[in-house]
Amino acid sequence: MAFKIGLLGLGTVGAGTAQILLDRASRHPLLQEIEIHSIGVRSLSKSRPVQLADELLTTDLEAIVNDPAVDIVVEVLGGLEPARSLILKAIANGKHVVTANKAVIARYGDEIYTAANSAGVYVMLEAAVGGGIPIIQPLKQYLGVNRIHAVTGIVNGTTNYILTRMQTEKGEFGDILADAQKLGYAEADPTADVDGLDAGDKIAILASLAFGGRIKLQEVYCEGIRKVSAADIAYADKLGFVIKLLAIAKLQQPATDNSPEALEVRVNPTFVPKTHPLASINGVYNAILVEGEPLGQVMFFGPGAGAGATASAVVADIMNIAAVLKSNNNATTLHPLLSCSHQHYCAIAPIEDVVTRFYARFLTKDRPGVIGKLGTCFGNHNVSLESIVQIGFQDSLAEIVVVTHDVREGNFRKALDEIRSLDAIDSIPSILRVL
């Protein structure tokens, strides 16, 4: 039998997907049994990078998800609507779904998976996180026997490209973003990438798989890279760090034996020690470090975006569904390692309860005793300092850099509030977390 694909979208990822499905030689033999039945697009007149019969293309996307001949709907449209409604309609019609759409899954995953489980169909999303890097299926399958402690990733290529160039060229964020947009590395509207929202969607999905519960996206703390300056990158370098936008999902150490377990799920620019495995991930590449027991650390690295890489993950999902359908004769019992069955919501710790190290840079009046006063404010709120040094001067202001030991974020923020009220403080240009 042949498995018939209804492809929604023929842009970067859709065209890459069609390319693989049309050029099957030397790939897995199961691909011979997968065929494109119809393709939904916005414009029929656009030229496409892949040769396809005109009659495959339609602007009627509803017709594809309602077509009884289609077995698997592949949603690579992007955006929230009509993607969400089309996915739900495909599920209601008993079709399996493959999607690359992290925005839809992070927001509507509960609705979509509830519908898929009751319809007995799969919703696969390997391309949605880390593009071509296999991370979703490894979390569901080969890492599933581990107790996962933490998932830490560089999951946004645009921001990693910008930070890497800021580091190598010693440039400022705005100039490098503008150049990245000119070169096509950053989108015209860069908000989702540079404000950490794309990474937030992705870490919500990874956290859900790693920790076996649903995640409320609004509880994921997201901070982007707009405020990272060339000065911070230079200080990071002097102190033995690089700055990376990290997406982190981590089980907190309970404060007492009876404290409830909570998860930290957050995205923030972070000082990463140069010796850490994520420090050397540069340019548009992505990497995800998974830590668990008994496995220890395992890191996945590769292209997080791009036509071919992302399509590799999309077609792998199609192939997995085809393989399972073929081996169980299309029975509707879902394979437990391909489906997502968790129902409860994970308890997410508020950002104030996160325990981490901090770096902060202060501009102060150049007066004797300022460093002492800073130290006293931190001490008043139980913030222990690893180092406090005056680095130099900016105009007539002294520049002081502080690195803390692990502190509760709420205490650190209270100390900063007290510091802001000191007469000697001009400003606090940067506050960054330290891994």
Ligand SMILES: NC(=O)C1=CN([C@@H]2O[C@H](COP(=O)(O)OP(=O)(O)OC[C@H]3O[C@@H](n4cnc5c(N)ncnc54)[C@H](OP(=O)(O)O)[C@@H]3O)[C@@H](O)[C@H]2O)C=CC1
């Ligand atoms: N690009 C990448 O490297 C990666 C993308 N993704 C995800 O993959 C998905 C697709 O991204 P990408 O391929 O880059 O997007 P593109 O913008 O390149 O392609 C979108 C495609 O969907 C079609 N489309 C969009 N909206 C509609 C609509 N309302 N009706 C009909 N057709 C529509 C467009 O039609 P037309 O061509 O006629 O305009 C186009 O073919 C997104 O969810 C994205 O987040 C995930 C990982 C990496």
Ligand SMILES: N[C@@H](CC=O)C(=O)O
């Ligand atoms: N915009 C994303 C690509 C797709 O996920 C990125 O920059 O990594």
Ligand code: NA
């Ligand atoms: Na992936």
